[in-house]
Amino acid sequence: MRYEAPNTLDQAVALLAAELGEARVLAGGTDLLVQMRTDVIDPVLLVDIKGIAETRQIREEAGGFRIGAAVTGAELKEYPRLGSVWPGVVEAANLIGSTQIQGRATMGGNLCNGSPAADSVPALIAAGARASIVGPQGRRDVAVEDVMLAPRKLSLAKGEIVASFLLPAKPPRTGDAYLRFIPRTEMDIAVVGCGICLTLDARGACTAARVSLGAVAERPLLVAEAARVLTGNEALPVLLQKLDAAARAACRPIDDKRGTKDYRIKVAGVLARRAAQIAYQRARES
């Protein structure tokens, strides 16, 4: 196995594009190295992208934040203002693993690991984040919900790397939240995850919403119907019941070692309601 640690995206792309065997991008390695150690994968090339400046930086851009794909959970938490502007995203990223893992785990890796249960992904989708992808054909921006297609399957072409994410400027009276269900309190994989971002008008009615569910389908879902019901005219308890139903209706989960279909569907509705209540509160306070 070859290990390369280039300093530019162009070099990284060239290495990945030229390799005929299985090539993998190494960010924090908290999934990749575990999969190698347990013989799930056996790559011939690892391209470590942590030496590339863009992947390791957070900077404010267009009123929002550009976050490098290899920025760690701990760095997200420590970055000024990020947690108060996009608390749902930071909280979601910080749910991954232990304190030690937080020092390594990245949102780029979380997305590109290709798990429908990735915690940071529904939060990024709800926040309207876009991934900046660099490859042999140049750079393109893609909505985060369009990056993953199915378990372990991404919409990236050979040689393409997710370099950074852009969290947009947050509109006024907007709040985001992410909740997941796990049987333990930490150190676990989401049985269901739900990210919600919503915007209120001056009277406190919801005018725009994005609802994303994780671990209930082959990929994280952006649930348009759930967002639509939140912008209705009914009283909040009614809206939340409709949200619950819409979230459940969007689920197409499997039975597996982490949960049953029925359970995932029920809990998706519960988490959608609970996440929405937090997002409402944050929107009112923002």
Next chain:
Amino acid sequence: MQEKVKDAPSSQFKWVGTRAVRPDGVDKVTGRARFGADLAMPGQLVGKVLRSPHPHARIRAIDVSAAANLPGVKAVVTRDDFKDQPSEFIPAGEMMINYRDVVRNVMAREKALYEGHPIAAVAATSTSIAKQALKLIKVDYEVLPHVIDVVDAMQPGAPLLHEDMITAGVEPAPKTPSNVAKRVEFGHGDVAAGFAQAEIIVERAFTTKPVHQGYIEPHACVASVSEDGQADVWVTTQGHWIVRAHCARLLGWDVGKVRVTAAEIGGGFGGKTVVYLEPLALALSKKARRPVKMVMTREEVFRASGPTSGAHVHVKIGARKDGRIVAGEAELKYQAGAFAGSPVQPGAMCAFAPYDLENVKVVGYDVVTNRPKVAAYRAPGGPISEFAVESVIDEIARKLGMDPIALRLKNAAKQGTRAAYGPKFGPIGFVETLEAAKAHAHWRTPLQKNQGRGVASGFWFNIGGETSVSLQLNEDGTLSLTAGTPDIGGLRASLCMMAAEELGVDLDRIRVQIGDTGQLGYNFLTGGSRATFSSGMATVEAAREVIKEACKRAAKLWELPEDAVEYMSGGVRPAGANAGKHAPMTLSDIAGIAGKTGGPIAGYARINAHGAAPSFATHIADVEIDPETGKATVVRYTAIQDAGRAIHPSYVEGQYQGGVAQGIGWALNEEYIYGPDGRLQNPGFLDYRVPVASDLPMIDTVIVEVPNPRHPYGVRGVGETPIVPPMAAIANALADATGVRFTDLPMSPPKVLAALDEARAAGTAKM
């Protein structure tokens, strides 16, 4: 050795009952301590095991030629390297073993009986070469139908693991083979007559899942065999004399040629009382003529080392309206894994042990399935049967509108009670634990919304056994204490404290070690909560031998008869009529003249420790349920247990807390998940969910002390009983909160929510 208990309050001791600094602490917190995988030897090879991917398959042929020819591979072993063993069951502490099965478990012979069953092992110069070599081994399998569930395995027509297995304990013996290895029965009285008197009868079926001991340190060893046949093994184990015995037997070597050293141990809980890697590493080392190190991955630990049984349990209890139990009956079906030997016998003996019953009957079945062979796990068998019984007792109390502690008090076993498994109890502290629970503030504190409270009790026998200890008086008066039971729960601290107490010297004068198999006589393993009891008893005997010798030496010096010298407060003095004739001498003074008065002074005790006494516990659990997700969180927990006497209370409390932590995992989330292909789907700590620290409340403890009269300091074993009550305490708390009786472990969120929704639909849910 039988001694009178020092029945003075603990405060009268200088060391016993204090929270002294542990002698192994500094090495552990600084990383100096050497665990199983920490030893490296010059020229050492890496040993790896090829494991069966099939849960059940006949092994037609194994071709290792390509692997053996791979550069860097120094040895390969298969079934052909181990002689077959005759079938005979021999006691091994709390479990039984049969070398016919042990040899087949360390290396599959005719068949692979579970996914992960070793097929071959290689020793190579690097891990990657060893792994490559495994891929080159060609195994011709005839895949057979498999059976994972215990009830399925008992059905006629179930795939047979052992074509010649005839159920033992059944008269007349069955004519056809089955997966039922053994039937056991315990009890007395007439249960039918008892049930006829009952005014209330509750009957329930329960299931529990196999759960792993979950020790953080995987199995690991280094073996080195010299050209002249001298063998050394360094290993993480609960019993190195057992490792020596098993390895010598399986390899056909003299016991004396094998020396085994126990490394510092990173958790055992019963799971490190058997051999897996050691015979393979020795066989590889003998072939390769180089040391071989083998370390299991976590995945191998889960796929191939023993959990405890999963089980199906049926319990029926009848009582009068005043709460007096008139009959108890249970049927236990325990899965043993691939080979006979589940802990169904102790499970059957424990089931009703806390209660004074006139009519009781327990029948148990030991059933083989295509899973890894079970190993001892903390009170093996007890938590399963007692979970069921304690749940039914709680239900009877609820139905009668009686306080569950009062109901238990009404039926509690006391000194003189004939236990359901036969013998009469000596002094025991069960009633004292119930009284302490009733008096505890926890029992009276109001619950919050969505919370319930449960109480449950538990019992474990505890054992003694063969034990050797040496205590050398060094030339400056310091002491070197060598014990042979690996320290998994505070043994070294406790032994030093008992020795210091006996000798009247400061604790820091004594340095303690766990000796290797060449340094002491036979020591049975650390298990059955026996180490502090047995090695403590031997330590006291060794210390008294040192005292006796010290008096003898002073008598010689002073030219007095031996009985004219007494030992007090760490020294000797003339006694009786001769008092004051000579200045007292300290133990150091005696040590200084040892050479001139007869040579080195040492105590050496080799005993079969008798008089182990059971320990009872009563636990209180508060559980909060999220009504929408079914997630149960233990929010408050109190563990009350009779320790006999707590030599080092912090360690005793640690045992109580550790048992509860494991019990909470067993109750709420731990389970082996198998696919229809018979393969384990969760061989890792991510999806085999032991509790993490934040899942647990502060586990409060109360140490009750009803001394064991047959131990010099009143010690009972304490390590196992704490894992017995938690499953029922939590199930009873869930019943209190929800109105739903949970009978299937684990009580994981999907199961709890489904049961809640069902009860809501039926109008019986409390939330």
